Each structure stands twice: as C-alpha cells, then as structure tokens.
Amino acid sequence: MRIKMKPAGLSMAVALALAFGGSAYAQEVVKIGYSGPLSGGAALYGKNCLMGMEMAVNEINAKGLEVGGKKYKLEIVSLDDKYNPSETAINTQRLIQQYKTPAVLVPHSGGISAVQAFNERTNTLLLGYTSLPQITERGNKMTIRIPPDFSIYVKPFTKIEMDKFGKNGAVAGGDHDYAKAWTALFKQTWEASGGKVVADNPMSYNKSTDFYSGVSKVLQAKPDVMFIGGASEPTALVAKQARDLGFKGGFMIMDQAKMDEMAKVLGGLAPLEGSVGVLPLVADPRPNAKLFVTNFHKANPDRDPSSEIALNYTAVHATAIAMKLAGSVTDGKAIRAQMDKAFKTLPPENNPQEIEGLDAKGGTEANVLMGVVENGKIKDVSLRDTNAGK
Known part of the structure; x- marks a missing residue:
C-alpha cells in the first residue's frame, strides 16, 4: 500500500533530512590560528598581520576551496598574546587542542621560538612572520619563515x-x-x-x-x-x-x-x-604590488596596505594552495611539503611582493x-x- 504524504509532512521530512544529513550539503570548516599582539604598543603591527590573513580567507571562501573532492570554508581564530612569548605558547596550544588548527601564524620571533618547542610534535604548520634567520636555521621541519631573511x-x-x-x-x-x-x-x-x-x-x-x-x-x-x-x-x-x-x-x-x-x-x-x-x-613600482594596492584601496579607500598585510595575505593564499596540492586540510606534514610549490604557483594578484619560493630551510626568497x-x-x-x- 502506498502512503501519500501531505505537504506539511513532506516539509517536515525535508527539514529532518537536512538536519540529520546536513554534513552532505554544508561546507566543512577549517580553522587557521593566529597568536599575535592585538593590544599594547605593537597592536597596530599585530592587527595589520591579522588583516592580511582575513583578507585572504575572504577571497578564498568567495571563490570556494575544494580539497580532495570536498568543499571547505576557512576561518581565522585570533588570540591576543600582547607580544609575550609565554602567552603565545599558551594560545597556540589552545588553538591546536580546542580548534584543531592545522596551521598557526605567529608574527614575532619570541613567540615563534616558544611555539617551536612543540609544533613538530603536533604536526602543526607554523607560519612565522619574522625575518629572523634563526627560526629556520634551527631545523624545525614544520616552520615557514614568511618574510625574507633580515x-x-x-x-x-x-x-x-x-x-x-x-x-x-x-x-x-x-x-x-x-x-x-x-x-x-x-x-x-x-x-x-x-x-x-x-x-x-x-x-x-x-x-x-x-x-x-x-x-x-x-x-x-x-x-x-x-x-x-x-x-x-x-x-x-x-x-x-x-x-x-x-x-x-x-x-x-x-x-x-x-x-x-x-x-x-x-x-x-x-x-x-x-x-x-x-x-x-x-x-x-612593480606590477604585482601596484595591482594589490589598487585592489586594497577599493575596499579601504582611507588607508594604505603595509607589507605585514601583504605578506601574511600571501602566506594564507599559499597555505590554501598547499592544502589543495596535499589533498588534505588536516595533515600538517603533507601541507608543509607543498608550501614551496604553492608559493611558486601563486597568481600575481595574490603575490604582491613577488615571493619566489622557499629555500632549503623553509625561508622565503624574493627580490627585496x-x-x-x-x-x-x-x-x-x-x-x-x-x-x-x-
């Protein structure tokens, strides 16, 4: 015997199907961590770094991120460390344990050093925004230095x-x-x-x-x-x-x-x-930089972009490309292994300071x-x- 479902019942069935089977329709969320100064004397610096990351995430999500045949949405989880390395270590452990971040960006050398005490053990990609050469000379295989060597x-x-x-x-x-x-x-x-x-x-x-x-x-x-x-x-x-x-x-x-x-x-x-x-x-005066500045001014007519904004924007775009190349949004080692290729394949509009790739230790190379x-x-x-x- 066939049972005809009334419209109301049909609507309820669809709602239940969406509620219990939502994962088949919704994008999965991948969180990238940030621990940097958002208060105190270095707050402007830290906020510029974060702004670049958020700009990249918005662009990536607008175009859509597909990795291994699945669609994902990126989110930035940002925590204030007040430029204090001990706070950076605590924040990063929280980002890894609570938010399951496969990558964390830290914009100061003291904080990066603190995180390097454990990021390899957790297979967490550390995106280090500092031009201090020592952070890649230590041999930490899960660290990327975003700016060129100072x-x-x-x-x-x-x-x-x-x-x-x-x-x-x-x-x-x-x-x-x-x-x-x-x-x-x-x-x-x-x-x-x-x-x-x-x-x-x-x-x-x-x-x-x-x-x-x-x-x-x-x-x-x-x-x-x-x-x-x-x-x-x-x-x-x-x-x-x-x-x-x-x-x-x-x-x-x-x-x-x-x-x-x-x-x-x-x-x-x-x-x-x-x-x-x-x-x-x-x-x-270079074309990539001019293109980025023009696009930035369209959305932010009252301010100029800094190199912190631009380089951290580029780093997040490269990380998303590395995820695609690795076929994973969770395997930090696989993502790290693709970062050099990711930087080399960045579109001009996503690479304003013309990063050319990574050296053997994980530091970026560019014509500065x-x-x-x-x-x-x-x-x-x-x-x-x-x-x-x-």
Missing part, C-alpha cells in the same frame, strides 16, 4: 647611512628579541665597515610611549646615525624625540617599522630625511626592495642591484 638589509643600509652622514653610529632600537638580533648584526656590520658604535641604549618599544631619557642618553654620544626600530608607532616616536632634541643625522630603520606608517605619526616624511628602511608597499628618503620622497632601490647587498 640580514640582507644590514650591509646596504650601513653603506647608505655611513656614506651620507658619517661613521659614528648609535643603537636606540627596541629591547625585544628580534631587535636584539638586529642590533647584534648592526654593530658587527657597522664596525666591520670602518664605523664606531658610540652608544648602545635599547629601549622598551612595546611598553613605553616616552623615550626622552633614552634618546637623550644616546644623543650625548653625538652619533651621525641612529639605529632605531620596533613597531612603527613607537619607532616614529623615537625618531620624533631625536629630532626634537636637535639630531640632524640619519636613521637606519629596522624592517619591523614601516616608513609610511611612521610618516603618519610624524606628519610627513620630512623628519626621516636621509633615512633608510624597507620600501613601503605603496611605493613599490629598500627605500631611501630623499627630498621628502621615498626612492626605491633593489638589494640585488647594489653591490653592498651582496
């Missing part, structure tokens, strides 16, 4: 500043781990180039907003060049304090700080005249540009085009 900057930066201003250099950088590594190489390179380090007074960029006493102490040694650097906002305040106290020399700016962001705090580039640092993305402030404008110079960078 040591490529130090020699050309030194030559430019020493030739222009003189041989007396001073350290007025941050006191966090990354700044310490930069400071050590700055001092070594400066002295090897015939210069003299006349003052060494690192300061707490992530905790202080008043740098008067620290900068005054440095200027008593009458330096020609000051090495400064941490997050952009406190770095700008250090530069402003130095100018207010009469410093006429040049600034050698650590790559964590961005001159375009510093200019917003300083009211323009004039206080940075003669300085050298990494080239702001908006000043990059530096910026020099001349007559109130930023001039781009390729490190590959200067003998000083070799």
Whole structure:
C-alpha cells in the first residue's frame, strides 16, 4: 500500500533530512590560528598581520576551496598574546587542542621560538612572520619563515647611512628579541665597515610611549646615525624625540617599522630625511604590488596596505594552495611539503611582493626592495642591484 504524504509532512521530512544529513550539503570548516599582539604598543603591527590573513580567507571562501573532492570554508581564530612569548605558547596550544588548527601564524620571533618547542610534535604548520634567520636555521621541519631573511638589509643600509652622514653610529632600537638580533648584526656590520658604535641604549618599544631619557642618553654620544626600530608607532616616536632634541643625522630603520606608517605619526616624511628602511608597499613600482594596492584601496579607500598585510595575505593564499596540492586540510606534514610549490604557483594578484619560493630551510626568497628618503620622497632601490647587498 502506498502512503501519500501531505505537504506539511513532506516539509517536515525535508527539514529532518537536512538536519540529520546536513554534513552532505554544508561546507566543512577549517580553522587557521593566529597568536599575535592585538593590544599594547605593537597592536597596530599585530592587527595589520591579522588583516592580511582575513583578507585572504575572504577571497578564498568567495571563490570556494575544494580539497580532495570536498568543499571547505576557512576561518581565522585570533588570540591576543600582547607580544609575550609565554602567552603565545599558551594560545597556540589552545588553538591546536580546542580548534584543531592545522596551521598557526605567529608574527614575532619570541613567540615563534616558544611555539617551536612543540609544533613538530603536533604536526602543526607554523607560519612565522619574522625575518629572523634563526627560526629556520634551527631545523624545525614544520616552520615557514614568511618574510625574507633580515640580514640582507644590514650591509646596504650601513653603506647608505655611513656614506651620507658619517661613521659614528648609535643603537636606540627596541629591547625585544628580534631587535636584539638586529642590533647584534648592526654593530658587527657597522664596525666591520670602518664605523664606531658610540652608544648602545635599547629601549622598551612595546611598553613605553616616552623615550626622552633614552634618546637623550644616546644623543650625548653625538652619533651621525641612529639605529632605531620596533613597531612603527613607537619607532616614529623615537625618531620624533631625536629630532626634537636637535639630531640632524640619519636613521637606519629596522624592517619591523614601516616608513609610511611612521610618516603618519610624524606628519610627513620630512623628519626621516636621509633615512633608510624597507620600501613601503605603496611605493613599490612593480606590477604585482601596484595591482594589490589598487585592489586594497577599493575596499579601504582611507588607508594604505603595509607589507605585514601583504605578506601574511600571501602566506594564507599559499597555505590554501598547499592544502589543495596535499589533498588534505588536516595533515600538517603533507601541507608543509607543498608550501614551496604553492608559493611558486601563486597568481600575481595574490603575490604582491613577488615571493619566489622557499629555500632549503623553509625561508622565503624574493627580490627585496629598500627605500631611501630623499627630498621628502621615498626612492626605491633593489638589494640585488647594489653591490653592498651582496
């Protein structure tokens, strides 16, 4: 006997089928973790990193992510670590255990080091946003270094500043781990180039907003060049304090700080005249960068994209491609094994700073540009085009 189902009953049956069989229709969610500074002195830096990740996820989800014949939706789970490595370790363990993240992005060297104590054991891909070469030299097979190695900057930066201003250099950088590594190489390179380090007074960029006493102490040694650097906002305040106290020399700016962001705090580039640092993305003349900046401005007309935004955006796009190539969204080892190929196959619009792939240890390789402030404008110079960078 055939039983005819009434419309109401049919609707109920469909609803129940969808409720109990929803997994056949809905996308599965894959979470990528983030632990970085979202409060405190480095908050702008941390939020820029996170913004790049979120931009990439939105684009990937809009196009659709299919891995191994199944459709997935990406989500970012972000936790504030206040630039504290111990908090980073706690956050990352939570991201792995509670949210089952196959990959976690950490944007500071101290936090990356803390996570490297256990990420291999959990087969978690660690996306490290720091240009500190040591994070890939340790042999951690599950780590990717997103920016190129910072040591490529130090020699050309030194030559430019020493030739222009003189041989007396001073350290007025941050006191966090990354700044310490930069400071050590700055001092070594400066002295090897015939210069003299006349003052060494690192300061707490992530905790202080008043740098008067620290900068005054440095200027008593009458330096020609000051090495400064941490997050952009406190770095700008250090530069402003130095100018207010009469410093006429040049600034050698650590790559964590961005001159375009510093200019917003300083009211323009004039206080940075003669300085050298990494080239702001908006000043990059290459086609990929111009395309990214144009697309970014369409959605964000009142602000410029930073390299943190761009590079972390690229890293997440590469991770999604690596998942496709690996045929898995959960196997961290398989995803890591495909990251080099993923970077090499990125579409131009997803690779604004033209990452060319990974070296044998997991660090990105690229033709990096530096910026020099001349007559109130930023001039781009390729490190590959200067003998000083070799």
